[in-house]
Amino acid sequence: MRWVPWVHFACSCFLQNVFVYETVLVEFFVPWCGHCQQLAPEYETAATKLKGTVSLAKVDCTVNSETCGRFGVNGYPTLKIFHNGEDFAAYDGPRSADGIVSFMKKQAGPSSIPLHNERDLDAFINNLEASVVGEFTLSITMAEFLKASSAMRDSHRFAHTADLSLGLKHGVESETVVLFRPPRLNSKFEDSVVKSDEFVSTTSLRQFIRDNVFGLCPHLTAENMRGRDLLVAYYDVDYLRNIKGTNYWRNRVMKVVTQFQSQGLSYAVANRAEFHDELEEEFGLGPSDGGELPLITIRNREGNKYSMQEEFTRDRKSLGRFLEDYFAGKLKRQVKSEAAPENNDGPVKVVVADNFEEMVNNPYKDMLLEFYAPWCGHCKGLEPKYTELGEQLSADANIVIAKMDATANDVPPTYDVQGFPTIFFVPTGQKDQPRKYSGGSEVNDFLNYLKEETTRPLVLGTAREDL
Numbered sequence: 001m002r003w004v005p006w007v008h009f010a011c012s013c014f015l016q017n018v019f020v021y022e023t024v025l026v027e028f029f030v031p032w033c034g035h036c037q038q039l040a041p042e043y044e045t046a047a048t049k050l051k052g053t054v055s056l057a058k059v060d061c062t063v064n065s066e067t068c069g070r071f072g073v074n075g076y077p078t079l080k081i082f083h084n085g086e087d088f089a090a091y092d093g094p095r096s097a098d099g100i101v102s103f104m105k106k107q108a109g110p111s112s113i114p115l116h117n118e119r120d121l122d123a124f125i126n127n128l129e130a131s132v133v134g135e136f137t138l139s140i141t142m143a144e145f146l147k148a149s150s151a152m153r154d155s156h157r158f159a160h161t162a163d164l165s166l167g168l169k170h171g172v173e174s175e176t177v178v179l180f181r182p183p184r185l186n187s188k189f190e191d192s193v194v195k196s197d198e199f200v201s202t203t204s205l206r207q208f209i210r211d212n213v214f215g216l217c218p219h220l221t222a223e224n225m226r227g228r229d230l231l232v233a234y235y236d237v238d239y240l241r242n243i244k245g246t247n248y249w250r251n252r253v254m255k256v257v258t259q260f261q262s263q264g265l266s267y268a269v270a271n272r273a274e275f276h277d278e279l280e281e282e283f284g285l286g287p288s289d290g291g292e293l294p295l296i297t298i299r300n301r302e303g304n305k306y307s308m309q310e311e312f313t314r315d316r317k318s319l320g321r322f323l324e325d326y327f328a329g330k331l332k333r334q335v336k337s338e339a340a341p342e343n344n345d346g347p348v349k350v351v352v353a354d355n356f357e358e359m360v361n362n363p364y365k366d367m368l369l370e371f372y373a374p375w376c377g378h379c380k381g382l383e384p385k386y387t388e389l390g391e392q393l394s395a396d397a398n399i400v401i402a403k404m405d406a407t408a409n410d411v412p413p414t415y416d417v418q419g420f421p422t423i424f425f426v427p428t429g430q431k432d433q434p435r436k437y438s439g440g441s442e443v444n445d446f447l448n449y450l451k452e453e454t455t456r457p458l459v460l461g462t463a464r465e466d467l
Helices: 011-020 034-049 065-070 097-105 118-125 139-151 164-170 202-212 243-263 276-283 317-327 353-360 377-392 443-453
Strands: 002-004 023-029 055-060 078-083 086-090 112-114 131-135 157-161 176-180 193-195 230-235 266-271 295-299 305-307 366-372 399-405 422-426
Touching (some): 023 034, 023 097, 112 118, 131 164, 164 176, 176 202, 230 243, 243 317, 276 305, 295 317, 353 399, 366 377, 366 443, 377 399
Parallel strands (some): 023 055, 131 157
Antiparallel strands (some): 002 055, 366 422
């Protein structure tokens, strides 16, 4: 095991070394792993920033396989949090340096900080993140709150007090849990302090925080707010150097979206530079689009994308029209697609996002569809075999062998593509239920699979009519 970047230990003493430190983040890696190599500089930077607070360590599983096996490591990199020598939890936080630092700082020390006076409270809630404070006089209730804070310490900040007078200036007059949204996000359009109606367990506290922590229009970063139907206003968001200018546009967004709160869409503001790649690659929006005005996009959980074509005017009417059209189903979905090939007569048909519905969802033909990346070595190795498969089945009018560049075209959410190549069999009559192929990569492997899965018997040979 190598403790980075300042201390080195031998891995033969793994447990003894881990036990020395109250909180340790350990990365189990192998040198040849691309994801490990990508994480390495972020991990080293985080280790430097956390020095003296939380220890970070690395274990090379190519030379310490017994240690890695003992902790159930079967993929790389695997990150685990250890408390006082015990395997406490898998690390499922961000993989960026700042994300690791923020996540692991919450793992150090007590899960909830005791507050003794008003000065302690003010210092605690004056933070860039939301703050959760439990105010209880009953020891049983306080114990339950501390248990809940321990379970959620990786995602939220907690403090507690038995002095109910501390909350009086915030309108808190009885035992309760209080959520303080970050001061920089205070707005006349929503309450900055939210009180829980009831606290009885970790489950109820988790639900209370989930329902209220983001507020109406939070600050979106690369580490939060994913997995929901979301409208984002992208501009020069900077809560360190320009809080007033940042909130100028945020307030204009909030004034409009308060009219649409009950319709299932979430809202956020984000720094345009931080999401430059996403805006360009996913929405086709470059550095000059919109000038200094916010760019507005919507992405829902189904993967559908929309961008506002009008400028975000200071009177906000363009945003209101955009939302009205979205909820009325009048907006045209934005799709990233290559141009469909003019000649698509090869043994392997080319699918792009624009012709996906026409080709893949053809109700009369089965399809074997490969999602690939041009730079993928495994995809390049598969190409001649996949082409031969297409040639052998070119006389069969009931099946299509096809491929799609998943880096240049939007992949429908029905298809879970996490790596390359990923291949699906799409049967006739069940186009909404593609089946992931997990067999071998030889031509006979594909043929044997298709003989079992196709709707009609396979026909081998060439001389096939064009689609």
